[in-house]
Amino acid sequence: MAGAEGFVEADNAEAIITRIEHKSRKIESLLKQYKPVEALKTALEGTYAMTGDERCKSAHWIAVHRALMAIKDVDGMLSSLDPEYYDILMK
16 A cells, blocks of 8 residues: 555645645745744645655655745754654755
8 A cells, every 4th residue: 555655646646736835825925924934834744755756755845945945043943843843854
């Protein structure tokens, strides 16, 4: 079963990309409200980095990268993140 291994089938890739696009719009909204840490948390939630589809990985990285680049105080960001996000961020 592909889902149990953390990989998605090609049929699900389009659905995942659509969810990432929706998440990207939410991230942009948070960034416009000067909430970069919240934008990063949103980007890291429900991570799609473990999918086998390169398009999903790429779309997810673009969303995370956009949120990361808006953060000016990296030390403050790291101290405000829950430890559960550290592992996701490092992947």
